[in-house]
Amino acid sequence: MASSSSKNSSKSTKTPCCGKVGLKRGPWTPDEDELLANYVRREGEGRWRTLPKRAGLLRCGKSCRLRWMNYLRPSVKRGQIAPDEEDLILRLHRLLGNRWSLIAGRIPGRTDNEIKNYWNTHLSKKLISQGIDPRTHKPLLINPNPNEVVPSSSSVLLLPPPVVEPPASTVPKPINPNIPSLDNSSTSISSHEIGFGCNNNEVVDNKGNNDLQYLKGISGAALDNNQDHNLKNSDGLMIMGLQNMEEDHDIEYNNDDIFSSFLNSLINEEVFVHQQHQQPQPQPQQQPINVINSLPDHHHHQYPLGSSAQTFGYGVIMEAAFSSSTTHHAFNQEPDC
């Protein structure tokens, strides 16, 4: 930990937030909180840039927004992270990596900042103490001889392998020029090229891309282009009959709904597998708990959950398909490709 003197020196070299001098920084006072909360309740969120002036605050808009989002919003839940929330964070992180906002969007009342802090201060250490690499969710390999090539440990993993996190600079955003447009050109990737690797829950296309945002972009583009809306697993089996969507009424569902359903199915799958592991003698009629679909969507910028898989037919198809394919691999514990 850096000494306070070094902190102060580093602080002094930073430019003030928003480049404006004379604005207050640091911890918020109760008076400031009240001013901000009252104003946002009265006028609503948004226009953060001009909000401080209108609300009579000597803060930059960014700071106001952050304070509201992370602390003052009525929906923000304070207090200890519950064990089930912790479990959900762990599973979401394994699927999504450091997409704190995405993770927070699935945990009602928790903010991305809170989850990020909880991860960095608790969960990552917890995983390390269990011999698990918090970044990859794979067992930590202690190699006494760094020159020796360590063989892949995937075959002995108790946990499904994580979604490998590409470097931050290469992670495509939901709308990204790097995402193939899925037009009819031969160079673009088509939706039927998306497969699901034989590793449980690992989302990969046939070109080796396994980023969820990327997949979301692909699936969305596929929908936009009325193409072959079928996804195949790695064995070439059709596992998702998205063409039904075309025949469904009123295709106003946005791609986020599809992604949400997809993500939910992955999480539910994990819950299901987890339950099966905890209960060696499976209960009849046991169903995966739909942890996510019941959650309110308090992050409007996240992928909304309003259209649950139960509501929309193709969501059910997705969930069923994913469950059948991935559960098979999960139980067999053998990434056989």
Place this chain on the structure above:
DNA sequence: AAGAGTTGCAACCGCATAGAG
């Protein structure tokens, strides 16, 4: 008791992206 070291979390920063003009 006191100083040093550590922890946890609020807050900040820089950058990327969307959308308006």
Place this chain on the structure above:
DNA sequence: CCTCTATGCGGTTGCAACTCT
């Protein structure tokens, strides 16, 4: 298209509280 502005995100820092020596 291009530029500008607003917003959102993830990484990082600052510092109070706590623990250790």
